[in-house]
Amino acid sequence: MTGPLLRMDGVGRHYRSGGWLSRATVTKAVDGVDLTLAAGETLGIVGESGSGKSTLGRLAAGIEMPSAGTVAFDDAPYAPIDSTAWRRQRRRVQVIFQNPSQAVDPRLPIVTQICGAMAAHRIDPGAGRAGRAETMLERVGLGGLGSRYPHQLSGGQLQRAVIARALALGPEFIVCDEAVSALDVSVQAQILNLLQDLQAEFGLAFLFISHDLGVVRHVSHRIAVMQRGRLVEDGPAHAVFDRPQHPYTQQLIAALPAASPAARRARETARPAAA
Ligand SMILES: Nc1ncnc2c1ncn2[C@@H]1O[C@H](COP(=O)(O)OP(=O)(O)O)[C@@H](O)[C@H]1O
Ligand SMILES: [Mg+2]
Numbered sequence: 001m002t003g004p005l006l007r008m009d010g011v012g013r014h015y016r017s018g019g020w021l022s023r024a025t026v027t028k029a030v031d032g033v034d035l036t037l038a039a040g041e042t043l044g045i046v047g048e049s050g051s052g053k054s055t056l057g058r059l060a061a062g063i064e065m066p067s068a069g070t071v072a073f074d075d076a077p078y079a080p081i082d083s084t085a086w087r088r089q090r091r092r093v094q095v096i097f098q099n100p101s102q103a104v105d106p107r108l109p110i111v112t113q114i115c116g117a118m119a120a121h122r123i124d125p126g127a128g129r130a131g132r133a134e135t136m137l138e139r140v141g142l143g144g145l146g147s148r149y150p151h152q153l154s155g156g157q158l159q160r161a162v163i164a165r166a167l168a169l170g171p172e173f174i175v176c177d178e179a180v181s182a183l184d185v186s187v188q189a190q191i192l193n194l195l196q197d198l199q200a201e202f203g204l205a206f207l208f209i210s211h212d213l214g215v216v217r218h219v220s221h222r223i224a225v226m227q228r229g230r231l232v233e234d235g236p237a238h239a240v241f242d243r244p245q246h247p248y249t250q251q252l253i254a255a256l257p258a259a260s261p262a263a264r265r266a267r268e269t270a271r272p273a274a275a
Contacts, residue, residue, distance in 0.1 A: 003075050004036035005173055005205050006060060012068035012229075013055050029055040031229035033069070039172065042199065042206040044220030044237065046213045046252060052229040053209045054177050060207050061095045061175045062086070073173070091121045094166035098178035100158040104150045111137070111146030114165045121169055136164040140194060156187035160194070167198065175207045180215060192219050213252050217241050225249045 013030040029052045058064035062078030079085035114133040140160040180188040210216045224234035233246040244250045
C-alpha cells in the first residue's frame, strides 16, 4: 500500500424517486466528497439527520457504489458488488450499525454466529474457529458468554458481540454508523474506550459516524462535518471542536447538550483520542 487506506475523490450518490405520476426528483445524498483515511486512523463524520452520513459510510465500506467519483480501498476501487473479489474485500472492511439486535440472528448462540462469519470467509478451518471466537469474545469483555443467545445479552453486550464477530475476520477498516447511539450514556463510554483499545492493538482504521459531535470528538483524530451531502469542514478533532470555522459546525457545537449532566459525563469518561 502506497497511498491512504481509503480514498474518496469527487464522490456523489444520487437517488432518484417518483417519475411516473409524480415529478421525478433527485436527492444528492452525497455530493462531491473528497476524503482520505490512513491505516490506524479514526475519521469522525458528524452532521444532522439526513445530511448523508450513512450513505457516505456505505460508499466508504464498498457496500454501495457511487453515482459519481471514485472510492478506492488499499489503492484499488471496490470490486463490483457480489463479485468474488468483492466478497474477499468484505473480510477486510466491516460495518457496525446502531442496532446490534438487527445485526445478529436471534436463533443462534453468539459463538455460533462468530464461527459462521469465519466459515463464510474460510478463516481458521476446523477446530481453530471456536478458539479464535472465544479469544475475540474475551477481548471485548464477553469471555465465557459465547453460548448465550442474543436475547440473553444487554444492548451493550450485544454490540460487543457484534464487534467480536467483526474482529474475528481480521479487518483493517471498520465503519461505525451510530454504533453507540442506541446505548445508555455510561455504556456508550465503555464501548468507545473498547474501540480505542482495539484500534491500538490491531491498528484498525475507523470511519466513525454519529450525529453526536460530543461522542465523535473523543474517538476521532480528525473530524469532517457533513451538511446536505457535502463536507463543509474538516480538520484535526481539537481544531474543529475548539475553533470551528463553518457556521454550521458552530451551530452543532452550540447545540451540544452541555446542560445535560449525563451527556457531559459520557464525554468526560470517554478517553480522548491519542493524537
Ligand atoms: N436508498 C435510498 N433511497 C432514496 N433516498 C435515500 C436512500 N438512502 C438515503 N436517502 C436519502 O439521502 C439523504 C441522506 O440520508 P442518510 O445518508 O441516511 O443521512 P444520515 O445518515 O445523515 O441521516 C436523505 O435525504 C435520505 O432520505
Ligand atoms: Mg444515518
